[in-house]
Amino acid sequence: MESSKIRNVAIIAHVDHGKTTLVDGLLKQSGVFRDNQAVSERVMDSNDQERERGITIFSKNASVMYKDYLINIVDTPGHADFGGQVERVLGTVDGALLIVDAFEGPMAQTRFVTKKALELGLVLCVVINKIDRPGCDPMGALDKVFDLFVDLGANDAQLDFSYVFASGRSGTSRRKMEDADSNLVPVFDLIVEKIPAPKVGSETTPLLQITSLDYQEFMGRMAVGRLQQGTLQTNQMVTHINADGVAKKTRVTKILYPEGVKLKEIPEAVAGQIVSLCGIPDFTLGDTVSGAENPVALPRIKVDPPTISMRFWVNDSPFCGLDGGRFLTSNHLAERLEREAVSDVALQVSKQEDGSYRVAGRGVLHLSVIIEKMRREGYEFTVGRPRVLTHEEEGVELEPVETITVHAPQEYSGMVIDEINRRRGEMQDMSLEGHQTRVMFDIPSRGLIGLRTRLLSLSKGYAVFQQLFKGYEPMKGRIEQRPTGALISKERGASVAYALWKLEERGVMFIGPGEDVYPGMIVGENNRDDDLIINVIKGKQLTNMRTTSADEATVLTPHRQMSLEECLEFINDDEAVEITPKKLRLRKIILDDTQRRRAT
Numbered sequence: 001m002e003s004s005k006i007r008n009v010a011i012i013a014h015v016d017h018g019k020t021t022l023v024d025g026l027l028k029q030s031g032v033f034r035d036n037q038a039v040s041e042r043v044m045d046s047n048d049q050e051r052e053r054g055i056t057i058f059s060k061n062a063s064v065m066y067k068d069y070l071i072n073i074v075d076t077p078g079h080a081d082f083g084g085q086v087e088r089v090l091g092t093v094d095g096a097l098l099i100v101d102a103f104e105g106p107m108a109q110t111r112f113v114t115k116k117a118l119e120l121g122l123v124l125c126v127v128i129n130k131i132d133r134p135g136c137d138p139m140g141a142l143d144k145v146f147d148l149f150v151d152l153g154a155n156d157a158q159l160d161f162s163y164v165f166a167s168g169r170s171g172t173s174r175r176k177m178e179d180a181d182s183n184l185v186p187v188f189d190l191i192v193e194k195i196p197a198p199k200v201g202s203e204t205t206p207l208l209q210i211t212s213l214d215y216q217e218f219m220g221r222m223a224v225g226r227l228q229q230g231t232l233q234t235n236q237m238v239t240h241i242n243a244d245g246v247a248k249k250t251r252v253t254k255i256l257y258p259e260g261v262k263l264k265e266i267p268e269a270v271a272g273q274i275v276s277l278c279g280i281p282d283f284t285l286g287d288t289v290s291g292a293e294n295p296v297a298l299p300r301i302k303v304d305p306p307t308i309s310m311r312f313w314v315n316d317s318p319f320c321g322l323d324g325g326r327f328l329t330s331n332h333l334a335e336r337l338e339r340e341a342v343s344d345v346a347l348q349v350s351k352q353e354d355g356s357y358r359v360a361g362r363g364v365l366h367l368s369v370i371i372e373k374m375r376r377e378g379y380e381f382t383v384g385r386p387r388v389l390t391h392e393e394e395g396v397e398l399e400p401v402e403t404i405t406v407h408a409p410q411e412y413s414g415m416v417i418d419e420i421n422r423r424r425g426e427m428q429d430m431s432l433e434g435h436q437t438r439v440m441f442d443i444p445s446r447g448l449i450g451l452r453t454r455l456l457s458l459s460k461g462y463a464v465f466q467q468l469f470k471g472y473e474p475m476k477g478r479i480e481q482r483p484t485g486a487l488i489s490k491e492r493g494a495s496v497a498y499a500l501w502k503l504e505e506r507g508v509m510f511i512g513p514g515e516d517v518y519p520g521m522i523v524g525e526n527n528r529d530d531d532l533i534i535n536v537i538k539g540k541q542l543t544n545m546r547t548t549s550a551d552e553a554t555v556l557t558p559h560r561q562m563s564l565e566e567c568l569e570f571i572n573d574d575e576a577v578e579i580t581p582k583k584l585r586l587r588k589i590i591l592d593d594t595q596r597r598r599a600t
Contacts, residue, residue: 003270003272006072007070007072007191007192008072009071009072010097011023012098012099012114012117013100013129021169022129022187023073023075029184061074061224061274062075063258066188089212090116092274095122095123096123097124097126097127098117098124099127101130102131103130107466111468124149124158126142126145126162126163127163128163128164131167138177145163166184200229200272201230201271205229205290206227206231206291207227207228207289208289209288210224210280210284210285210286210289211226211286213283223276223277223287227269232255232277233268238251238280238292239292242283243287243300245297252279252280255267255269255276256275256278263276286300306346307363307389307445308360308366309387310384310568311357312358312381313333313354314333314382315578317518317587318492319516323581323582325581327379330355333379334351336374336377337357340370340373346361346366347366347370365565368564379579380581381579383568386568386569396474399476401470401472401473402467402468403441404420404466404468406439406441406463407463416459422479424444424447425441425443426441448467453569453570484507484525484527486524486532486572487524487526488520488531488532488593489522489533489535490519490533491519491535493517494514494517495511495516496536498538500536500559504556506527506534507526508525509524509557510523510524510586518591522575564584567584567586574596
């Protein structure tokens with residue numbers, strides 16, 4: 001395979017604009033799958049959480065043959081929280097397909113990924129997707145893409161972008177809106193004609209930067225990157241240069257390359273290919289693999305810094321080990337977090353003096369995905385409230401600031417704006433789009449904690465919320481924490497319907513009858529601003545006057561069931577979330593009431 005016949009292309013878009021579905025169509029129409037092969041939807045979203053959340057979290061590679069061209073397709077996350085994945089991946093490709101919903105047009109996270117691609121000088125081709133959606137405006141969406149490119153400072157060549165109209169779900173596309181629908185050949189042609197072949201060095205010695213890692217049970221950890229020059233053969237001696245600049249000679253034991261979506265062993269890789277290498281010991285992202293003689297180190301990858309940190313420590317609740325947890329100790333926790341930090345360049349882990357671990361990432365969603373992954377693997381631990389990371393410059397304390405865009409029905413817009421203002425948000429733009437109000441704010445990252453849940457509550461579930469990291473600015477002043485207190489269990493035992501019914505007027509319950517509780521566990525949200533200790537295990541007194549009709553009057557209001565993100569956004573500084581494979585429990589960090597009062 002000649003380098004001139006290779007096309008490395010990233011698929012980038014806002015979350016839920018249909019890029020993973022479009023990749024499915026490209027894979028199916030290129031003949032990757034047999035005619036009779038059963039293929040699941042969203043084949044590139046192989047991770048359980050990706051399928052459940054309907055988003056792409058981890059970058060993945062696939063390859064297809066079109067005519068005599070080899071097209072490497074890299075699917076990238078659309079969420080700004082997974083920007084660490086996006087930045088690494090864009091460094092391995094020569095162009096990108098920017099997929100935009102014909103109904104919604106470019107959204108907040110389209111802006112994030114597009115900005116990164118334009119800064120790297122990539123050739124962008126635009127796919128206006130979902131043109132079969134009722135009420136869509138494909139030409140309007142195209143105009144908005146042009147405006148976005150201008151706003152992001154694209155050069156003249158980038159502004160003269162090529163485009164195609166498509167429906168990923170039905171597997172059809174067309175070059176112009178007035179053309180008849182055909183299959184996805186116009187998309188393939190666009191990639192081959194407009195995306196440049198990889199730039200390769202003239203030297204014959206191999207040169208590769210490790211941009212991500214893969215893991216397979218029988219192969220172990222594999223280094224993934226694009227071969228920038230030369231060729232690489234199985235069993236060839238190479239030099240591995242790590243983050244400290246230390247060069248060590250090692251042997252490449254296997255070279256793997258995606259054929260469709262499955263890795264296949266190949267004897268030789270040529271410049272321009274994105275390959276997985278076995279046999280490189282103790283590598284990290286950004287390391288260089290060079291020739292055995294006269295090795296060259298490539299510049300390290302730069303990634304936006306983490307903005308949110310959380311404290312992780314062992315589960316010290318009375319129910320530790322009762323919910324199917326297999327990994328309970330501090331050593332288990334340390335080993336797993338360090339392993340995650342190696343594979344995720346945007347994650348930082350550091351041990352604290354009290355034996356806990358500070359885990360810093362790009363946002364609450366980024367950290368919650370890691371927590372959920374560990375929980376499913378059988379880990380049991382406790383996490384504290386998310387906190388923003390600040391730093392000082394010239395004696396001024398700076399904090400991370402994000403730009404948020406909120407769409408909400410007009411009747412709720414006043415409450416939405418009041419809530420964001422209360423969190424030190426500064427309005428940048430406001431417009432009406434039909435019956436929806438669109439507002440844009442710059443807001444401190446700490447003001448975002450709990451905001452999504454609060455806006456959904458205020459707007460009866462209609463608010464749509466996107467965020468984008470802007471930069472660091474001077475501290476904006478105090479932001480109030482949760483305005484309500486917690487309802488805290490007094491004793492250990494199983495909750496009783498009668499007790500919960502009697503306590504309903506105190507606030508909203510998080511548990512139903514028959515739930516195991518312990519002292520210090522948070523079982524509900526108080527209507528008032530102070531914490532209240534309640535007894536949820538107290539049954540009804542038995543008397544001779546009991547009647548059937550009196551028992552039937554115990555009708556409970558359904559309790560609030562909270563997701564992991566909602567739990568993390570709910571807790572205050574003195575509270576924590578107990579993470580187990582089967583249960584999520586809210587609790588006070590200090591369980592004993594007397595000690596808690598003393599500490600306060």
